[in-house]
Amino acid sequence: MRIALDAMGTDTRPTNDIAGGILASRTFGDTIVFVGPKSRIEAELEKHDTEGCQLEVLHAPYDIPMGERPADVIKAEATSSIHLALAAVKKNEVDAFVTMGNTGAVHALATMKILRRIPGVKRPVLSAVFPINDHRMLFLDVGANTDVKAEWVTQFAAMGSVYSQRVMGCRNPRVALLSNGAEETKGNSLIREASRNLSQSRLSFVGNIEPAELMTSVADVIVMDGFVGNIVLKTFEATTQYIANLIREELSADVLSMLGGALTRSAFQRLRRRVDTSAVGGAPLLGVNGVVIIGHGQNSPSGIMNAIGQARRAVEQDVIGAIRCAVAEEAVSIGAAKDAIDAK
C-alpha cells in the first residue's frame, strides 16, 4: 500500500511527521510518500536509519500557514503539501492521505476542489475518536458543518457507522444523538427532527444522550452538528487542561502535597495517557472520494503511526465503497418510505 503523509503537518514540522512515517513504514511495511519541501524532508531523513523502509518524497514547495482561512487556501497556489497529496489520492497514485495539519484547509480542499463528495453525500463530515475508559467512540461532526440540516445528521451517522464497523472493529455500532437531556422533549428543533429521522433509519439508534453519558460506553457513534461538536470537544479538552493545572498547583502548595505528588507521579502519568485524545492518532474526514485521516498537530511519532494504521485499515476494508453503498441504500429506503406514504 502507498500512503501519502503530510511532512509539514505537526507543530514540530517536519520532525515528528518524518519520524512517524518511518515508524509506520517499518511497522506496516507500506510505502510512505512524504509530501512537502524536498530539501527539508531529505535533511530530516538523514537523521534517521531508514534501512529497509519504503520511503518516497513528493515535492510540495508551498507551506500553508497554520491560521490560513479555508477560502484563501482554495484560492492559493496548488503546490502545498495538502493540495498535492490530495491530488495524488485523486489520481490513484497513493491509496490514502494522512496529515496532522490545518483541518480547515484539508476539509475545504478535499471537499470543494480536489476529491469532492461521494455521490449522494450531502455534506462531508469531520470526526474525532474519543477514548473513554478504553472504549473508543467516533464523534461527528466536530467542525465541518456549523449550520446543519436534520437530514445530514442521518448521513453523518450512516458514514460513522461504516467507519466504526470497518475500521474500529465494532460489529454493530450503536448510534446516539447528543442533546441536553435524554428525553425526547429536550434538545432544539434540529435535534428533535434529527432524532425522529434516526429512529426511522436502518441504523442502530439508541436515542438521545446527554454529556454525562459521553463518559460511559452507551454508544459507539455519537452525532451532533459541527458547531456543538466542536465546542463539546474543545470544552472537554479545556476542562481536562484546567483540572491538570489545578492539580499541579495544589500538589506544589505545601511539603506534604509535594511529597504525595512525587509518590503519585506514575499514577498521574497513567491518567494522562487515559485522557490523551491524540493517542488514537487521528480520525477520518468522511464523505469525500478518498481516504483522508486528520490528526492533532501535537501528535507524537507513534500517534502518527496510529493515524497511518487507521488509513491503511480504511483502504483494506474499502470504507469509501461501503459509504457509497450505505448512502445509496439510505436514499432508496427513504424514497420507498415516501412512496409508501404517498400511496396511502
Add this chain to the structure above:
Amino acid sequence: MRIALDAMGTDTRPTNDIAGGILASRTFGDTIVFVGPKSRIEAELEKHDTEGCQLEVLHAPYDIPMGERPADVIKAEATSSIHLALAAVKKNEVDAFVTMGNTGAVHALATMKILRRIPGVKRPVLSAVFPINDHRMLFLDVGANTDVKAEWVTQFAAMGSVYSQRVMGCRNPRVALLSNGAEETKGNSLIREASRNLSQSRLSFVGNIEPAELMTSVADVIVMDGFVGNIVLKTFEATTQYIANLIREELSADVLSMLGGALTRSAFQRLRRRVDTSAVGGAPLLGVNGVVIIGHGQNSPSGIMNAIGQARRAVEQDVIGAIRCAVAEEAVSIGAAKDAIDAK
C-alpha cells in the same frame, strides 16, 4: 427583608433547605418564609435551635415530582411550593424567591403563568455562575431557550451585565459570546449575527471566545443559546466528574499511589472546592418580574445561604428596575439606529 425559600428544593428535601434557611436568617437577619408542607417543615424545624431567627411557614401541600415536565407543571394544581412562593413574590408578600428545585418548573411557572416578563424582555433566561480561578463569570442562557434568535442574545447579555454589575460587584462587565473559535468567520449563523449585534450594542463586548477561554478571566458575562449553554455546562461537570473518577482509580492502583493519595488528600479537598459549581449557591432567572434565584439540588446549607445572599443583594440593588431600564434603553437605541438608517 422577607425571602421565600422552597423547603422542598434539594435532593435531601427538606433537610438542607431548612438548615440553609436558618443559617441565612441568622447571618443576614432577614425573615425566611419556608414554603412547603407545613407539618414536614415544622417537624424539621424542631431539630434546630431557631432562637432569634425570623422564620415563617407558607403551607404548600403539593410536591412537584423532580422529573415533572414544565407543561404538566403549568397545568397541575396551584398548591406546590414553587407556585405559592412565586405568587407571594407577585403579591409583594415577599421580596424574592430562592429554590434548589426543578429548574424547568420554576422557569415555566414564573415566565408563563405567574410573574411574567418584564416589559420589553423577549425571553427570560437561565444563568449559572461559573467559578474559575477565583473569578466568577455569569453564563447565560444555560437552558431556558433552545431555539434562539440573535436579537434575544443581546438582551441576555444586557440582563447579565446588570446582574454582574449590581450583584456580583463587577464595575464594567465584559461580555463575550461563546463560539468555536475567536475569529469572526467561526460560529454558526446565529453566532455571526449575534456577534454583529453585540458589537453594535452599548455593552462592553470583548468578542467571541472559544471554550479554552472559559478557563481564563477574559470576560465576566458569557452568552450563548440555551441548548449550547446547557451542553457546555453539563460537559464541564461530566468531564470534572470523569477525571475525578480516574484519579480515584489510579490512586488506588498500587501501594505507592495509595500512600501518595493519602498524603495529597488535603490538596484534593482544596481542588474539589475550586471546581465545585454549587459553592456559589445559585444563579438568577433573569427577565421575569421578580427576583428568583435557582440553585443546585445537591446544595449544602451554606450553599443555600449563599443563594439567599444573592437574592437579597439583587433586591437591595433593584436588579429588576435596572433590567427594565436597560431593556427600554436598548430598544430606544436600536430604534434610533434604525431611524438614522431610514433617514439616510
